Amino acid sequence: MKTTADQILLLLKSKGPAGTSALAQACGITRQAARLQMERLAAEGLVEHAVERAGVGRPRRSWSLTQKGHARFPDTHAQMTVELIEAVREEFGAPGLDRLVARRERVMEHGYRAALDGAEGLEARLSRLAEIRAAEGYMAEWRRREDGAYLFVENHCPICAAASACQGFCRSELALFEMMLAPAKVERVEHLLAGARRCAYVVRG
Template sequence: MTTTHQPSTKQDILQYLLKQDQTTAQDLADALEISPQAIRRHLKDLEAEGLIEYKSVQVGMGRPQHVYHLSRKGRDRFPNRYDEFAVSLLDTLTETVGHDQVSSILRKQWERKGKEYRDKVGMGSVQERVAKLVEIRKSEGYMAEWHVLEPNKLNNSAEPQVILTEHNCAISNVAESFPSVCGHELEMFAAVLPDCTVERTHWLNQGEHQCGYLIKSRSQE
């Protein structure tokens, strides 16, 4: 029983860190409903495998706490790249036809992808279409989710705004070498939801722990 449970628990820890960016052993124990002692054993194993790292943070007058986060190797455990081949291919294309031509090719690719997404998302409310878009992204290796920002004093529109979050990047290696693809991705989301404005709120490529997008109907403006 224990042997089969441990790999699942370790994966749960890695997924939690992917979503939360960083956490303590106690917070992990509370979130996963496992004893702190068991969590620390898993953390020690994951650290030995090079999948997580920690830093010591002083809290009050007590002993420093270990705050854990994923290492680069830990992030690479999730579907987050189409391997080095894509980057190598784009490098070769850049050497052959030039950077401007490659940028044009990438733009065409995202335009094609946007049309494909739009056909799959179909009609419906903003929330229904975003929910479908999130399912598509999940099928492509993104750890994606969405939630609604309920109307408040600053946002008194009848239709709530929506946040789309991606906790990993399925093309991270490409994005690091060719950051323009992130701009194309933003344009693609806007094309998929033509009656909405799409604003990037978080960006993995700038060191944040997720990519986030604020989506709102143009009728809210």
């Protein structure tokens, strides 16, 4: 069973920075209880705050995860994966690593096409794709924007270390989304490796 602290960390990971009152409401606790939780998490180095001034009244604290807080959502087998990538690069060079990434892409494409079979329309395909990626640990979700386009978001990257060691994985996954959602256009607008807190894609049908 998740503790309140776990709930707060998950909210900050999946939804981004939030104020104490919003976190209290989401967790079903009082604002004072939430404030105590945030102070404990801050003391552990898991969260930090920025001061926001919005009109008249006292400034608000906006809480977000620290690097240590993000590390509570681990990168799957990170060290071993990086070591394997470096070994492939040393043994077979960049072309060999490119072939490895391409092979992974083909395997994923086959599995994703089977999973999306029968999903009619862009929204149905987005929903199915989000389910697949969420099951793989990406905390994926999507929504329709006011301009009619869609925002596909991945709040966590379980292969972040691998992607950092070989950016081909990120290029491959963007290509995979384009194939699964074609003829819609897919554009990456936020990138975790570029300093964003998540990866996000705008999808236009």
